[in-house]
Amino acid sequence: MNDKTTIQYNKIKSNRENYRSKSARSGKTFRRVAKLGLKTAVVLTLLGTVTTFKTDIFKKIEQESYIPSPQWEKYRKYEDTTFAGLALVEGFSNSPYICGAGYWTIGYGNRNINGEEVNSSTVHIDRTFGRDFLAQADTTKPYNKNYTEAMYKRGKEYVVAHLDKEIYPLLDEHVKVPLNEYEHAAVVMFIYNIGSKAFINSEFLKGLNNGEKGLDLAKKMTGFRAIIKKDLFGDEEKQLATGLLKREWVMINMFLNPNIETVDTNGRKVVRSFMSYLPEMIPEKFYKEKDMSFYYHEEMRSVKEDEYYTPKLDNKTLSKFVEKNTHPKNNVGSIIDSKTRESIMKKGTLDISQLLWQQNYR
Numbered sequence: 178m179n180d181k182t183t184i185q186y187n188k189i190k191s192n193r194e195n196y197r198s199k200s201a202r203s204g205k206t207f208r209r210v211a212k213l214g215l216k217t218a219v220v221l222t223l224l225g226t227v228t229t230f231k232t233d234i235f236k237k238i239e240q241e242s243y244i245p246s247p248q249w250e251k252y253r254k255y256e257d258t259t260f261a262g263l264a265l266v267e268g269f270s271n272s273p274y275i276c277g278a279g280y281w282t283i284g285y286g287n288r289n290i291n292g293e294e295v296n297s298s299t300v301h302i303d304r305t306f307g308r309d310f311l312a313q314a315d316t317t318k319p320y321n322k323n324y325t326e327a328m329y330k331r332g333k334e335y336v337v338a339h340l341d342k343e344i345y346p347l348l349d350e351h352v353k354v355p356l357n358e359y360e361h362a363a364v365v366m367f368i369y370n371i372g373s374k375a376f377i378n379s380e381f382l383k384g385l386n387n388g389e390k391g392l393d394l395a396k397k398m399t400g401f402r403a404i405i406k407k408d409l410f411g412d413e414e415k416q417l418a419t420g421l422l423k424r425e426w427v428m429i430n431m432f433l434n435p436n437i438e439t440v441d442t443n444g445r446k447v448v449r450s451f452m453s454y455l456p457e458m459i460p461e462k463f464y465k466e467k468d469m470s471f472y473y474h475e476e477m478r479s480v481k482e483d484e485y486y487t488p489k490l491d492n493k494t495l496s497k498f499v500e501k502n503t504h505p506k507n508n509v510g511s512i513i514d515s516k517t518r519e520s521i522m523k524k525g526t527l528d529i530s531q532l533l534w535q536q537n538y539r
Contacts, residue, residue, distance in 0.1 A: 237304040240291070243334040249345040252361070257520040259362040260285075260336055261455050261509050262431055263369060266424050268460040269512045271328055273299045277420050284332035286369065287339060302328050315515060329514040344368050351377055353386045358524075359452050363395075363432035370424065371401045392490070395429040399473075399486040423464055426472040426488050430495070437495045451495065456510045456521050457503040466501075 245253070267286035273295050276282040281295040284302060288295050306327055312320040314327040344365055356364060364385075368376045376382060381397040402422050430451045438448050466472070471494065473486045510518045 238300050239307045239310075240305045240331075242310065243338045245337055246341045249341055249349075252340075252345050252348070255358045255361045256337070256340070257517045258358055258452070258455070258524060259340075259365045260333060260517055261513060261521045262362045262366050262428075263336060264509050264513050265455065265458050265460055266366065266370075266427060269329065269332060271303055272301045273297055277418070284335045287332075287335045289339065290335055291338075302331050305331055326514055329512065333514055333517065339369075340365065343373060347373050347376065351382060351386075354388070359434045360432050363428045366428050366431070367398055367425075370421070370428075375401060392429075392433065392488075395432045396485045396487055398425045398428055398432075399488075400484070401425070402486070419469055420464055422469065422486065423466065423472060427463060429488050430490070433490070435490055435495060437499060438492050439496050439499065454499055454503055456518065457505070457508050459502050459504050459508055460512055462502050463498070471497075 263285050269285055270283055273281050273283045276286070276288075280288050281297060281299070282288055283290065283295045283299055290299065293299075303324055308320055310331070311323045311327050314323040314330050318326075347368060348364070352364070367381070371379070379397070380400060381394065384394045384397055399422060402418060402425070434450050434452045436448050436450055437454075438446055441447050470476075471489070473488055475486050510522065513521075
């Protein structure tokens with residue numbers, strides 16, 4: 178090696194040794210803090226920065242599997258589609274985080290686990306199960322290869338428990354008309370987002386039970402587009418939340434399930450429904466669209482609940498949405514358990530086969 182190469186090599190070697198040294202020190206500190214049982218600690222991270230953390234990340238609490246209530250079997254046939262829809266708008270987090278509305282959340286948007294509100298000390302999902310649960314997650318693999326599958330399975334249990342205890346009883350009591358699979362999924366997601374009390378008092382529910390249909394009904398979801406925040410003086414004020422409106426645009430399309438006409442790589446026209454793309458959609462990516470005129474006709478100003486925005490549902494908008502928000506790998510199917518993934522893939526295939534496939538595509 179020449180002198181220049183030797184200097185560069187020694188520099189890389191030195192940096193690598195420093196990194197290993199910091200890594201070892203950090204690891205020892207974490208273990209010592211955990212052993213001492215301290216609630217918080219300040220440590221040197223791998224990158225050499227100082228951070229404060231809660232040692233509850235070391236805590237492991239093995240939880241029993243949730244057994245779905247037989248009382249709500251009539252809703253189970255739609256559950257996989259509903260769950261996949263929630264995965265699309267919520268994403269998945271193994272650890273607790275603060276959502277856009279300011280609440281501690283975990284998994285697929287859960288704010289309450291086993292009767293307790295989620296907080297910064299809530300046990301990470303991958304530390305809530307033992308060897309038996311891991312082995313059952315995927316019987317075709319060794320138990321120690323199933324952590325990701327087990328995480329998604331446990332996350333789904335949290336969602337199903339919430340549906341059984343909070344949302345299905347609400348549907349049973351207050352929704353007086355039959356819903357198809359996609360209407361059911363959209364309504365459940367709407368309740369999941371705005372809460373039981375708001376749903377019961379909503380114009381959307383009133384319109385649904387009065388027999389309203391189509392876009393006139395679906396756009397009433399946009400009445401809930403504000404979050405309440407405190408100003409500098411501690412007074413509460415409503416602020417327009419464009420994230421809610423983007424989410425409601427997705428739910429409106431789930432509720433209406435419009436057909437989308439696209440052109441494949443061979444130049445042929447293909448017609449598929451919005452929901453047939455669900456397994457391929459990228460979780461939460463639609464929130465990143467900054468131009469609200471992509472989703473709605475009106476300007477985003479009013480926060481009044483009795484005024485509704487009109488979503489853009491033309492084929493150009495829908496096909497562009499599909500182009501921007503689908504991916505062959507990094508999609509909804511990649512953040513849910515394999516059993517649910519197979520179910521929604523099958524339903525998506527059936528949905529496609531039942532649509533109009535034109536013969537004269539040339």
